[in-house]
Amino acid sequence: MVEAEITFSYREGEYVFRSFPLSMDDGEHVLLIAPPGSGKTTLARIITGSVPEYSGGNLEGHVMIDGVDVLGLPVPERMDHAGRVSQNSDDMLLFPTVEEEIVFPLSNLGLPGSIIRERIEAVLSLFSLLQYRHVSSSELSGGEKRRLLLAVLFAVDPSLYILDESFDELSPAWREKLGSLIKGSRRSILVLGSHPLPEYEGVFDRILMLEDGRAVPYRREGIPMLRYAERAGSRSLSARDLLIERRHRSIGGEGFCLSVPSFDLREGERAVLLGGNGSGKSSFARVLSGLLQEASGTVQVNGQSLQCSKRRRTVAYLMQNPYEELFLPTVLDELRSTGASDREVDEALSLFGLSPDGYIAEMSYGEAKKLQAALFYLLHRPFAIFDEFDSALPYHESQKALSCYLEAGSGVLVITHDRAFADSLGARCYSIDGGMLHEC
Numbered sequence: 001m002v003e004a005e006i007t008f009s010y011r012e013g014e015y016v017f018r019s020f021p022l023s024m025d026d027g028e029h030v031l032l033i034a035p036p037g038s039g040k041t042t043l044a045r046i047i048t049g050s051v052p053e054y055s056g057g058n059l060e061g062h063v064m065i066d067g068v069d070v071l072g073l074p075v076p077e078r079m080d081h082a083g084r085v086s087q088n089s090d091d092m093l094l095f096p097t098v099e100e101e102i103v104f105p106l107s108n109l110g111l112p113g114s115i116i117r118e119r120i121e122a123v124l125s126l127f128s129l130l131q132y133r134h135v136s137s138s139e140l141s142g143g144e145k146r147r148l149l150l151a152v153l154f155a156v157d158p159s160l161y162i163l164d165e166s167f168d169e170l171s172p173a174w175r176e177k178l179g180s181l182i183k184g185s186r187r188s189i190l191v192l193g194s195h196p197l198p199e200y201e202g203v204f205d206r207i208l209m210l211e212d213g214r215a216v217p218y219r220r221e222g223i224p225m226l227r228y229a230e231r232a233g234s235r236s237l238s239a240r241d242l243l244i245e246r247r248h249r250s251i252g253g254e255g256f257c258l259s260v261p262s263f264d265l266r267e268g269e270r271a272v273l274l275g276g277n278g279s280g281k282s283s284f285a286r287v288l289s290g291l292l293q294e295a296s297g298t299v300q301v302n303g304q305s306l307q308c309s310k311r312r313r314t315v316a317y318l319m320q321n322p323y324e325e326l327f328l329p330t331v332l333d334e335l336r337s338t339g340a341s342d343r344e345v346d347e348a349l350s351l352f353g354l355s356p357d358g359y360i361a362e363m364s365y366g367e368a369k370k371l372q373a374a375l376f377y378l379l380h381r382p383f384a385i386f387d388e389f390d391s392a393l394p395y396h397e398s399q400k401a402l403s404c405y406l407e408a409g410s411g412v413l414v415i416t417h418d419r420a421f422a423d424s425l426g427a428r429c430y431s432i433d434g435g436m437l438h439e440c
Contacts, residue, residue, distance in 0.1 A: 001024070001025060001026050001064070001065075001066065001067070001188075002022065002023060002024040002063070002064065002065050002160055002188055002190075003022075003023045003024075003062075003063075003064045004020075004021065004022045004023070004047075004061065004062060004063040004064065005019055005020065005021050005022075005061045005062060006019075006020045006022075006043070006046060006059070006060075006061040006062075006063065007019055007020070007058075007059070007060040007061050008020075008042065008046060008051070008052070008057060008058065008059045008060075008061075009057060009058050010055070010056065010057045010362065011057075012058065015213075016039040016042050017039060017042075017043070017213065018213055019061075019213075020043075020213055020214070020215075021214070021215070022043075022215060024160075024188050024190065025188070026188060027185075027186050027187065027188060028188055028189075028205050028206070029182055029183070029185070029188075029189045029191075029203065029204045029205050029206075030189070030190050030191070030204060030205065030206045030207075030208060031191045031193060031200060031203075031204040031206070031207045031208065031218075032190065032191070032192050032193070032208045032209070032210065032215060033193050033194065033195065033196065033207065033208070033209045033210075033218055034192075034194070034209060034210035035194060035366070035394050035397070036194060036364040036365065036366020036367050036369075036370075036392060036393060036394075036397075037363075037364045037366065037367050038210050038364075039210070040164065040192040040194075040210075040364075041086075041087060041164055041192070041364060041365065043192070044084045044086075044162045044164050044190075044192060045084075046059065046063070046071075047063050047070065047078075047082050047084075047160070047162060048075070048078055048082050048083060048084050048162065049070075049073075049074075049075035049078050050075065053075055059071070065081040065082060065159050065160055066081065066159050068081060070082060076108060079105060079108065079109060079156055079158060080109070080158055080159070081158055081159050081160065082158050082159065082160040082162060083152075083153045083156050083158040083160075083161060083162065084153070084161075084162035084163070084164060085146070085149040085150055085152075085153055085161075085162070085163050085164060085166045086149065086164055087164040087165035087166075087168070087192075087365045087391075087392055088321060088323065088365055089142065089145035089146055089148075089149055089169075089321075090145070090321055090323075090324075092149055092152075093137040093138075093145060093148070093149070095137070096136060096250075097133065097134050097135060097136060097137070097250070098124075098129055098132045098133050098134070098135055098136075098137055098140075098148055099120060099124075099133040099134065101137060101148060101152055102119075102120050102123060102124070102148075102151060102152050102155050103116065103120065105152060105155070105156050106119060106120070106155060106156065109156065119155045120155065122155075123151040123152075123154050123155045124151065126151065126154065126181075127147040127148070127150055127151045127154075128147070129144070129147060129148060129151060132144065132148075132248075134250070134251050135248045135250050135251055136248070136249075136250035139248050139249065139250060139255070140278070141277050141278040141282060142169040142277075142282065142320040142321070142387075142388060143169045143170050143171060143174065143276075143277025143278065143417070144277050144278050145169075146166060146168075146169050146170055146277075147170070147174065147277070149166075150163075150166065150178070154181075157187070158187070159187065159188060160187070160188045160189075160190065161185070161187055161188070161189040161190070162189075162190050162192070163182075163189065163190070163191045163192065164192045165192060165193060165194065165365070165391060165392050166178065166191065167179075167191070167193065167197055167199060167200075168193075168388065168390075168391035168392060168417075169277075169320065169388050169391055169417065170277065170417060171275075171276040171277045171417050172199070172417060172419060173276065174277060175197065175199035175417070176199055178199075179199050179200070179202075179203040182203055182204075183202070183203050191204070194366060194392050194393055194394050195390075195393070195394045195395050196218075196220070196221075197418065197420070198419075198420055223395050223420055223421065223423075223424045224395065224396060224399065224424065225424050225426060226270075226399045226402065226403065226424055226425045226426060227403075228270070228403055228406050228407070230268060230269060230270070230406075231268045231409075232266040232267065232268050232269050233266060233267025233268045233382075233409055233411070234267065234302075235266070235267045235301060235302055235382050235411075236264060236265065236266045236267075236300075236301065236302055236303075236411075237264070237265045237266075237288065237299075237300075237301055237314070237315065237382075237383045237411060238262075238263060238264045238265070238299070238300045238301075238303070239260050239262070239263040239287075239288065239297065239298070239299050239300070240261075240262060240297055240298050240300065241260075241261060241296070241297040241298070242258075242259070242260035242263075242284075242287065242294050242296070242297035242298070242299070243257065243258070243259055243260075243294065243295040243296045243297055244257065244258040244259075244260070244280060244283050244284060244287055244292070244294055244295060245257050245258075245295045246280070246283050255278075256278065256279070256280055256283075256435065257295075257435055258279070258280035258283060258284060258432065258435055258436070258437065259435060259436045259437070260284065260297065260436075260437040261436070261437075261438070262439075263430065263437060265383060265411045265412075265413055266411055267382050267383070267409050267410065267411045268406060268409050268410070268411060269411050269412075269428070270402065270406060270411075270412045270413075270414065270425055270426075270427040270428075271411075271412070271413050271414070271427050271428045271429070271430060272413070272414045272415075272416060272422040272425060272427045272428070272429050272430070273413060273414070273415045273416075273429075273430045273431070273432070273437075274416065274417070274419070274422060274429065274430070274431045274432070274440075275431055275432030275433070275437075276432070279432040279433075279435075280432055280435075280437075281387070281415045281432060282319075282320065282387055282415070284432075284437065285317050285385045285387055285413070285415060286317065287299065288311065288315050288317075288383075288385060288413075289311055289312060289315040289316070289317035289385060290307075290308035290309060290310070290311030290312040290314075290315065291308075291312070291317065293308060299311060301314060313381070314381060314382060314383060315381060315382075315383045315384070315385065316376040316379060316381035316383070316384040316385065316410075317384075317385045317387065318369075318372050318373060318376060318384065318385065318386050318387060318389055319372075319387055320387045320388045320391070322365070322368040322369045322371065322372035323360075323368055325372055325375070326360050326368060326371060326372065326375075328360070329359060329360065329361075330356070330357060330358060330359055330360065331349070331354050331355060331356055331357070331358040331360065331363075331371055332345070332356040332357065334360070334371060334375055335348055335349070335356075335371075335374060335375060335378060338375060338378040338379055340378040344378055345378070348374040348377055348378050349374070351374070351377070351400075351404050352370045352371070352373055352374040352377070352400075352401065352404070353370060353397075354367075354370060354371055354374060358371075364392075365391075365392045366392040366393045366397070369389060369391075369392060369393055370393070370397065370401065373386075373389070373401040373404075373405075377404055377405065377408070380408070381410060382409070382410060382411065383410060383411045383412075383413070384405050384410045384411070384412050384413070385412075385413045385414075385415065386398075386401075386402065386412065386413070386414045386415065387415045388415060388416060388417070389401065389402075389414065389416075390414075390416055390418055390421050395421060395424065398421070399424070399425075402414065402425070414427065428440075
């Protein structure tokens with residue numbers, strides 16, 4: 001049983017929650033949908049203890065789990081009661097190897113070594129991570145990192161699971177598997193999301209949305225189609241006979257090889273790229289944008305081979321984790337660092353719905369993605385790659401950002417696991433299957 005009422009503000013008088021109520025029955029599975037910046041992640045952090053312990057802020061109220069008010073417990077003592085999977089996987093991965101990530105919290109629970117070993121084997125198998133047990137988590141793909149965090153949570157097995165955007169960055173097959181695991185779980189599970197997904201269907205006992213500081217029944221909305229009259233420009237980005245190799249340096253073994261016989265994108269055109277976790281989508285994006293050297297083959301603009309250094313000034317790559325590309329204190333600092341004029345900065349702030357005075361350390365994951373998009377928009381690259389940009393953003397926000405780039409004449413490649421979102425873009429489709437990229 002979960003019963004809570006929370007009032008919280010980071011600053012005096014600026015409330016994130018004001019007498020916010022939440023209740024869940026034992027074993028109930030609830031989905032809470034809300035836009036970025038509405039407080040979903042703050043709620044998860046309050047329950048598990050990192051807010052206000054490490055962030056500061058003013059917290060009043062209670063969170064009762066199994067009859068215990070966890071707000072009165074030190075953070076380490078909450079592990080039996082509540083655990084979360086962060087939407088920013090890199091926030092929670094701290095140890096040299098996959099196995100050590102799972103060992104640490106289990107050791108902190110004081111479990112016998114035999115139980116720890118049993119749980120490690122069980123969750124590594126459950127989330128198909130056995131072959132990565134001695135691999136550094138930094139060498140995993142975004143979806144593999146998400147599976148690792150899920151493995152840690154399932155190993156600890158608290159009374160309340162909190163999954164913050166945890167379906168995002170997972171392939172459709174893994175989204176379906178996670179849905180099945182939730183549906184079959186005896187634990188109370190709270191899933192936080194920014195938009196509905198087809199894989200949510202039939203999984204949850206209740207679906208709620210945040211409205212005026214309250215959790216109310218969700219009103220279903222369809223996915224709008226992206227409205228954009230495509231105008232192909234003169235420049236083209238292409239790849240011919242690419243071979244991309246990635247190795248797990250931490251164990252000296254192979255990661256994967258990706259073959260790309262042919263890929264083409266013109267200015268003003270949109271395309272999507274689909275593929276499973278760890279199939280090489282992000283590695284392909286890094287090669288196109290000059291952040292990774294191909295083993296063989298060529299990347300070309302207008303048929304002319306382009307070296308890595310020039311690709312970086314031609315192809316914008318919006319990484320899965322926006323914080324990897326944000327370095328300065330405020331939104332305005334970041335946007336001005338592009339060298340854009342004040343008029344251009346003001347336009348970007350308006351287009352992407354950003355406050356110039358916002359501190360990046362206090363931004364939600366979704367808001368950070370909008371800033372990341374505004375930043376590269378001001379750099380005027382003729383081509384842009386959006387890697388899992390729809391993660392943690394409502395569909396209309398993702399489409400709006402893509403439209404800004406398309407209207408400015410950029411060719412856009414969208415990497416996503418969400419087939420419904422991909423279909424809404426009306427774009428040409430590429431897919432990675434069996435180590436080869438091909439047009440759908």
